Amino acid sequence: MAAPFPDDFLWGAATSAYQIEGSPLADGAGPSIWHRFAHTPGRVAGHDTGDLACDHYHRSLEDVALMAELGLSAYRFSLAWGRVLPEGRGAVNSRGLDFYERLVDALLEHGIQPMATLYHWDLPVALHERGGWLNPDSPHWFAEYAGTVFRALDDRVPLWITLNEPWVVTVPGYLDGQLAPGHRDLFEPPRVANHLLLAHAEAVAAYRALGRHRIGLAVNLEPQHPASPSPADLEAARRRDAFINRWFLDALVFGRYPEELADIFGPAWPEFSAESLAKIRCPGDFIGVNYYSRGLVRAAPEAPPLDAIRITPTDAELTAMDWEVYPEGLTETLLWLRDRYANPPLYITENGAAFDDPPPRDGLVEDPRRVAYLRAHIRAAATALEQGVDLRGYCVWSLLDNFEWAEGYSKRFGLYQVDPGDRTRRPKTSACFYREVIRSRGAAV
Ligand SMILES: N=[N+]=NCCCCNC(=O)[C@@H]1[C@H]2[C@H](O)[C@@H](O)[C@H](O)[C@@H](CO)[C@@H]12
Numbered sequence: 001m002a003a004p005f006p007d008d009f010l011w012g013a014a015t016s017a018y019q020i021e022g023s024p025l026a027d028g029a030g031p032s033i034w035h036r037f038a039h040t041p042g043r044v045a046g047h048d049t050g051d052l053a054c055d056h057y058h059r060s061l062e063d064v065a066l067m068a069e070l071g072l073s074a075y076r077f078s079l080a081w082g083r084v085l086p087e088g089r090g091a092v093n094s095r096g097l098d099f100y101e102r103l104v105d106a107l108l109e110h111g112i113q114p115m116a117t118l119y120h121w122d123l124p125v126a127l128h129e130r131g132g133w134l135n136p137d138s139p140h141w142f143a144e145y146a147g148t149v150f151r152a153l154d155d156r157v158p159l160w161i162t163l164n165e166p167w168v169v170t171v172p173g174y175l176d177g178q179l180a181p182g183h184r185d186l187f188e189p190p191r192v193a194n195h196l197l198l199a200h201a202e203a204v205a206a207y208r209a210l211g212r213h214r215i216g217l218a219v220n221l222e223p224q225h226p227a228s229p230s231p232a233d234l235e236a237a238r239r240r241d242a243f244i245n246r247w248f249l250d251a252l253v254f255g256r257y258p259e260e261l262a263d264i265f266g267p268a269w270p271e272f273s274a275e276s277l278a279k280i281r282c283p284g285d286f287i288g289v290n291y292y293s294r295g296l297v298r299a300a301p302e303a304p305p306l307d308a309i310r311i312t313p314t315d316a317e318l319t320a321m322d323w324e325v326y327p328e329g330l331t332e333t334l335l336w337l338r339d340r341y342a343n344p345p346l347y348i349t350e351n352g353a354a355f356d357d358p359p360p361r362d363g364l365v366e367d368p369r370r371v372a373y374l375r376a377h378i379r380a381a382a383t384a385l386e387q388g389v390d391l392r393g394y395c396v397w398s399l400l401d402n403f404e405w406a407e408g409y410s411k412r413f414g415l416y417q418v419d420p421g422d423r424t425r426r427p428k429t430s431a432c433f434y435r436e437v438i439r440s441r442g443a444a445v
Pocket residue numbers: 016019164165168220222290292293310323350397404405413
């Protein structure tokens with residue numbers, strides 16, 4: 001196919017600190033809520049923790065060499081807040097910052113653009129004990145952390161993401177309790193979400209003070225399709241669309257929350273002042289899009305507060321996460337962003353799939369289903385590009401098999417298999433495929 005991807009299109013791969021680094025307390029680092037959550041019995045499958053993960057903390061230069069082999073032009077990673085500020089505020093841990101400076105310098109030496117995420121869910125325990133994202137001071141804590149990191153790295157990091165998936169921080173973290181800190185409460189999520197948006201805005205303001213203009217937020221997006229044409233299912237899909245797709249982006253771009261959220265949360269939804277809403281209006285310089293699948297939705301009065309649930313289609317291909325393989329949804333999502341938010345610059349900051357990969361044979365792991373998934377989704381991105389979407393990059397989730405949160409190491413998204421024993425990296429055929437895609441600037445899909 002004709003390659004619509006421009007020469008300066010960024011081809012990347014993505015990871016996050018807690019999922020790959022290991023050594024969460026090394027060299028003066030302070031524990032995060034994920035260190036505490038993973039060590040709480042029953043929270044993570046197989047009692048897995050991020051204590052070792054991919055041991056990236058000791059193998060970062062080896063991993064940069066793998067990225068160079070792939071021919072990546074960008075690498076998206078996150079910084080562990082607790083490595084930089086062990087107490088979340090105050091004293092800087094220079095050995096923690098040194099790890100990230102070495103990583104960034106190695107990336108630049110290989111011609112790979114660093115894309116740094118400030119927060120990928122691993123809040124320092126010291127701040128959680130002060131209320132965490134529920135504390136109205138949390139935006140200021142985040143801005144202090146952001147400023148510390150900008151001063152150390154902004155001369156070398158061209159692209160910044162403030163928060164990864166504030167919806168996942170808010171809903172699995174504070175509403176259904178699936179992820180750290182594991183709260184189950186109706187009144188906390190709206191306040192946590194508002195503090196996250198204020199935190200994003202304060203970090204952007206700190207960044208602007210440096211005169212820079214390449215910072216954004218990464219959101220998980222999934223088109224919501226009704227399971228049937230019934231009015232109840234249509235209404236349920238609309239509500240879930242507001243809840244998942246529009247909650248943070250409407251706030252960021254328009255400075256207002258979707259009206260459905262007051263219906264969903266009822267008395268738990270606060271009265272946000274005009275002043276507070278004006279503060280969260282902060283679109284940044286691009287939107288990071290994490291796309292995996294769509295939501296097939298039916299009405300579910302038995303499932304408050306949304307009264308809607310995602311159902312797993314019986315006639316579709318599913319990944320190991322039971323997520324439907326639905327590449328059309330990526331095109332739909334990108335076109336929706338173009339039309340709703342006036343064609344903002346976009347990066348696909350995560351796209352990938354977990355499959356039960358076989359053991360390696362002659363040092364290579366055959367993963368044809370992941371190759372097919374990536375091929376289909378890169379094609380879907382190309383279709384959106386051809387329709388005028390301002391798409392500037394694509395990052396595979398993930399470079400390495402890693403700690404998949406509550407699923408532990410049982411779900412593997414990597415282009416490289418990580419041996420559960422000695423953490424040896426072995427390429428999958430999807431890595432070879434992606435290398436060819438990059439070399440051909442997208443023509444090889
Ligand atoms: N149902 N369903 N469909 C899609 C659900 C999307 C919500 N989960 C994510 O986006 C997380 C994002 C996270 O950044 C990364 O740290 C995770 O490892 C990946 C893989 O799980 C994805």
